Amino acid sequence: MLEVKEITTRYGAITALHGASLEVRQGELVALVGPNGAGKTTLLNTVAGLLRPATGSVHFDGADITGNEPASLVRAGLALVPEHRRIFKDLTVEENLRLGGATATKAQRRERLDEAAEVFPVLRAKWNTSAGFLSGGEAQQLAVGRALMSNPRLLLLDEPTLGLAPTIVDVVFELLGRLREQGRTMLVVEQNATRALQLADRGYLLRTGHVVASGAGAALAADTGLFDSFIGDSTPRSGT
C-alpha cells in the first residue's frame, strides 16, 4: 500500500534521512522505532508531504506521490497525526473534528462527527470547549479523531503517547489496537518501542537516518540484544 524507496531528506545542510526504505501492506500495523534524532518524524513528514525528499520516491497504492501537497494526499486517503498532536487550540473540539473532515462531503462529515462522538466519549463531553483546554490524553484522542474524519486508508501516527501519563498511554494503545481490529492500516512512530513492536505486525528500526533492522514486530521486540545496541534501553518507557 505504501512504498518508501531510498528516500533522503535534508534540512538545509543537515541530512536527516539517508536512503531509508520501508513498506506498509494493506491492513498492517507497522511500527517505526529508534532513538531520538533517528529521522522517524522526518520520514513521516516526508511521506505526508510536509517535506520534500531530495532523492528517492514514495508510492501510495502504486501511484507516485513523491513531493505531493498534503492536501492532495489527504484526498488520496493518507492522514498524519503529527508529532505534538498540533490540534487547533483556538478552535473547539467540534470545529477541530469538522476541519478534519474538510475533504469529505457534508453528509459524510455529519456522519463521521456522530461516529467520533460515539468512539470518543471524552471528547463528546467537551464538544464545544476550546481544544486549548483539553488535557494531554484528550488532546491526543482529538488528534486521532480529527485524522480519522478524513476516513484515511493509511493512518500515520507520530509519537501518539508522547508526554502522556502511563494510564493514558494505555488508553492510546488500546485505541491503536481497536483501529487495527477494524482493519485500519497504520504506520506508527513510537517511543515506547517494545510495546509498539509487540502490538505491531512488523517493525523497522531507524538509526541516524538509516533503516538498520526490520522484521516481524514481536521478533524485533524480543531481540533485546539488537535493541540494546541501538536504543540502550529495552524497557518500555512511559511518558516524559
Add this chain to the structure above:
Amino acid sequence: MTKLVQTLVDGLGVGSTYALLALGISLIFGVMHLVNFAHGELITVGAYAAYFFFLHGGSWWWMPAVIITMAMIASVFTELVAFRWVRNASPFTLLLTSFAIERLSHALWQIFVSPKQRPFPKPAWVFNQFKIGNVSFEVMDIVTISVTVATLAITALVFKRTLFGLSVRAAAEDFDAARLMGVRANRVISGAFAFAGLLAGVAACLIVMRSPAAEPSMGSDWLLKAVIAAVIGGLGSFSGAVVGGIVLGLLETFTRAYLPEVATGWDKFSTALVFILIAAFFVVRPDGIFKVSHAERV
C-alpha cells in the same frame, strides 16, 4: 451630556471603519505573517472605482457592489502577482513587498489618472440630521455603525460556521497542521485576501460616502491607523482587531473633543496625544489586548 453622546457616536463611527480595516490586516497576518501595508490601497481602488462608475453614469444604488467587488479583485490580485511569490520568504521581505505595492499604486494613479483629487457626487442623505431627545445625529453615523455591526456579524458567522472560516482560523494558528487536514494553501490564502478585500471594500464605501473623492494617496492615512488598531488588539487576533479599531476611534474623537483649546492649531495635538497613549500602552502590554501566543513576532 449632549456632547458626550455625540462624541461617542462619532468615535464609534470612525472606530468601526478602523475595525473593518484592522480585521483585514489581522486576517492576512494570521494566514501568512504579512503586515500588509498595501491594504489601504484597497480603499483607493474602491474610491477610483466609484469615480469612474459615476463618470459613466452610475448611481449610488449600485455603488457599494461596485466598490466592494473591485476591492476584492484588487486584493486577490496583489496576492496572485506579488505575495504568492515571496510567501516563504522572511516576514521582512513580505513587508517590503507590501511597501512596494503601496508606492506602486500611488504612482500608477498619479500617472494614469491624475495627482489631483477627483471628486464625485455624494448621496443626498449623508449629512441629514435627526434628533433623539436634544442630541442630533447624522444619518451617516447610524449607517456606518449599523453597516459595521452587520458586516462583523456576518464575518463572525463565516468564521464560526463555514469550512472556509475554520480553515482560515486553523491556518492562522498552525499552517502546516491545516494543510494536513486537506486545506489547500493557495485556496485558503486567496480566500483570506478576498475576505480582507471585502472588509476593506465595505470600509471604502463608508469612507467615500462621507468624503466622495478619489486621490492617489488617500489610503495611506487609513492604513496607518488600521495597522495601529490591529497591533493594539494583538496582531493576528480577529476580535482584537475589532476592539483595537473601536478603541482607537474613541480615543481620537475624545481627545479632539475634550482637550482644552490652547491656541489655534493646537487641535493637531490630539493626534500626538493619541500616539503617546498608544506608545505608553505598548510599554504595559507589548502584545496588545489579546495576546496571540502562536503569532511570530516581526
